[in-house]
Amino acid sequence: MGAVVHAVHLSPTHSFSKTTQFSIRVLEGLGVEGDAHMGVTVKHRFHVKRDPTAPNLCQVHLIPDELHDTLQAAGFPVTAGQLGENITTRGMTLADLPVGTRLAIGNDVVLELTAMRNPCVWIERFMPGLLAQVKTTDENGKVIRKAGVMSIVLQGGEVHAGDPIAVTLPPLPHRALKPI
Template sequence: MDKVLGKVKGINISEKKGVVKQPIAEGQFIKEFGLKDDAHAGKWHRQVSLLAQESIDKMTEMGVEGLCSGKFAENITTSGITLHELPVGTLLKIGETIQEVTQIGKECHSGCAIKQAVGQCIMPKEGIFTKVLEGGIIRVGDAISLVASEK
């Protein structure tokens, strides 16, 4: 039985890189590619980006105004799960998909608006990336579960 860790709070998409992603009610996630029609999808190890609402809340507490799902260019905003503590290789069931954690954090690009406003950004430390092992639909409100290993 899979252990539920949290839930999907938001799904976000953008047609080009370097812009804030826009919220959508559901997304089609394609095996070995990522979110259909998203600029960051592709055949690489960072197909899907995830960031916890709890991480966004930390930035809000630091005085950053107007933060919402997608502002950090994450595809999936989560709640109830400490994403950056999941080891690389962790398998997650998110909606109909199975995704593997491939990277924790990343460098902010040089023009990161959040970093310029506050002096730091949460994505480099607390955002995570996955690749899609099994595709399917993910909807806002879907459960995020730890896939039980078969060892």
């Protein structure tokens, strides 16, 4: 079985977690219809404070469901949507994909990966100890971020749980996703 959409979520407010939906509609160049982070310019409060005119590279947030499995095994009862993602995937390692990777979802939707999500204090406030689980370091001291990836919408449409995801890598040389 290839990569699929496990679940979809949105929140009309800037709440940390998002509510699971039957489907979401993503709009080209904007993001998830009805979600607080939808728009051409940045909507995350931290980014708005820095430059409210900056382009929104965080239109759709994706997290692999395998992260939830790992967190649950470590004693953190986290489920899909609770970490603020719009799309929970299964069967793909999002963090290993380069900038510019295109994800074709279902029949119509195409997203382009832009950045890693940079886990922040809100994750710790949501569940004490969770930040240390999603932002770790390897044996060389390199920071490893496990809170998903951000993307922009190249082609809109409906996304449902169970939709297949096809991955198209950008031309070489590949650039690693950086935190945003």
